[in-house]
Amino acid sequence: MDLQLTGKTAFISGSSQGIGYATARALAGEGADVILNGRDPAKVEDAVETLRRAVPGVAVSGLPADFSVAEDVERLCEQIPAVDILVNNVGLFELKPFELISDDDWRLYFEVNVLSGVRLARRLMPGMLDRGWGRIVFVSSESGVDIPANMIHYGTSKTAMLSVGNGLAKLTRGAAVTVNSVLGGPTYSDGVARTVKALAGARSVTEDEMKAAIIGTNATSLLGRFIEPFEIANAVTFLASPVASAINGSAVRVDGGALTTVL
Known part of the structure; x- marks a missing residue:
């Protein structure tokens, strides 16, 4: 299928690695020019060079910014050009008992996971509406529907992300602009891989054994394994x-069947 993305330009937040990079690569592979983003300028530049080698013939650039730093966000919003596609992917996650999640933790998770998309959409969506075409995709999580007890702050931020995406979609009536979300399931992104390796080391088991044990606790998963970043990227x-x-205005599930609801 020709996705008709040649000549489009996309900005993907949090795209120097993981799901974000996989999304940038998938978009570039379909002919779109892409702008990468991450906190570390050196990692962003490395990702840009890697993608240029992997997909020659499209324009690849990078704009580093840390979405937890107000000055960085303000600078990014001044530098980012008009784009056709905005992918709100940047996000934090961690396992943490509820009683240990501080007010500062809650603020940080909403600052990065929710307000990043709010600020970028506020900057870029008016241009899409004026030009008559655009796409905004939020990379959310099944954790926004079925909140994990061991990371309530993360799950709640993903619920808020779904609400923002649904509300923004209502502003597009009659325009060829859409706003949707992807409900990703347990994905073996770089951040998850680091967590799994740490847990495996602490329990003196192999990484594969730890992965199997984690997925084994998810009794509703029909996939029976971690989702790969490119599988989320394809849906985005x-x-x-x-x-x-x-x-x-939709939340499209790429959760490996982890959610048990019909819709």
Whole structure:
């Protein structure tokens, strides 16, 4: 299927690695020019060079910014050009008992996981509406629907992200602009891999054994394994394309069947 993305330009937050980088690569592979983003300028530049080598023929650039730092966000919003596609992917996650989640932790998670998308949409969505075409995709999580007891702050921030995406979609009536979310399931991103390796070391088991044990605790998973970043990226890329024109205001599940609801 031709996703008709040649000539489009996309900005993907949190895209120097993991799901964000996989999304940038998928978009570039379909002919879109991409702008990468991450906290570390050196890692962003490395990701830009890697993607340029992997997908020659499209424009690849980078804009580093830390979404937990107000000055960085303000600078980014001044530098970011008009784009056709905005992928709100940047996010934090951690396992933490509820009683240990401080007010500062709550603020940080909403600052990065929720307000990043709010600020970028506020900057970029008016131009999409003026030009008559655009795509905004929020990379949320099944944890925003089924809140994990061991990371309530993360799950709650992902619920808020879904609400923002649904509300923004209502502003697009009659325009060829769509706003959707992807409900990713347990994905073996770089951050998850680091957590799994740490847990494996602490319990003196192999990484594969730790992965199997974690997935084994998820009794509802139909996939029976971690999702790979490119599998989330493929869904995001489809939603970002012209061929997904009739999907708007939706939360599309790429959760490996972890959620048990019909819808």
